[in-house]
Amino acid sequence: MLVYPTQKMVFIPSFRYNGVHHYILGGNLKDCHANYLYFCSMLEDKKQDRVSLETLGEFGLINHLTEHFSLQHKSSVKGIGDDAAVIMHSQKTIVTTDLLIEGVHFDLSYMPLKHLGYKAVMVNLSDVYAMNATATQITVSIAVSNRFPLEALEELYSGISLACEKYKVDLVGGDTTSSQKGMLISITAIGEADEKEITYRTGAKPNDLLVVSGDLGGAYMGLQVLEREKEVFNVNPNSQPDLEHYTYIVERQLKPEARKDIPELLKAIAVKPTAMIDISDGLSSEILHLCKNSVVGCNLFEDKLPLDPTVISACEEFNLDSTLVALSGGEDYELLFTIDQKDFDHIKGNPHLTVIGHMTDASMGAHLVTRGDTKIPLTAQGWNSFNSR
């Protein structure tokens, strides 16, 4: 099971910059600011002119939230509306679940519900893609206290809907109930794959190459920027920070995208990874999972770590070591996999993929080989919901 990162998502009133930024779901920064204020007023509305969930009742609510979702997959035989969904895959079925709890995994004073809905789906789809599978359906279960009006759940479902459309997955069911305090969301993602295509964490062999998609550390640095801006805002509510220089990293934090394209790409070039995992907790922690499950060691090369220039400049600004950020920053949702050396020619030069190391015999251990050619043992410093608070 994937542990959802616990750092606070910062989504703050200081987003009062007027430029148009595509990382805001379905709008620009002005909308985003409005969205934030809207949500705050929603929760603090003394006049009670929001629609309370009680007025609709459970069935009215489910119907209202889900009526715009339609089924796109043939395998979705029956979706919402019966005691259970019916799914008919022609291949192996892949299932993964995450449970997200307000105050533990997300903080609504910073995070707009639309983003939360989108990100909650991404986190699950990322696990399906890490099995080298196609995601086809999701179920969404929520528990909310009476502090949430209908409008809040509409926001959450608009993010879920956007994710379903973009990633072509069907919402086929869920559960809706009340909680005494706060919001809980549990999403289950379902997918399919030919057994021959499924990539477990167990298949890496000594001498396999270690490959990562995209680049690393962006989501963590985006969080640093957002937290700093929040501090600035707390001191001076009239401050007008310019986030223009940080667009990429802020986007990585607020609107992560699961790497649906990578299993597709690998299929197209006829490369089957020997093992694969998604990067939710941080590169070093995921490498250690692969090593443990496959019973191998690893040499990871510092000079190969893919870093976006904005991550490097933000690290300089925040006086953080970019290698440490790449190794330990969570929430990048990239895919990390191993391939046989004979497949190197197929992935060589691909702009989405970087070879960052190779696997060794288990007895050699897992190490970072620094630019100065020193070997440092890798430790898991990724996010852990039990020790990071």
Ligand code: ADP
């Ligand atoms: P049951 O009482 O059998 O659990 P429910 O009344 O909870 O049924 O749900 C009715 C239908 O609505 C089912 O198809 C269920 O999967 C779906 N559903 C319930 N809650 C949600 C939700 N939050 N999101 C999506 N579908 C939901």
Ligand code: MG
């Ligand atoms: Mg139910």
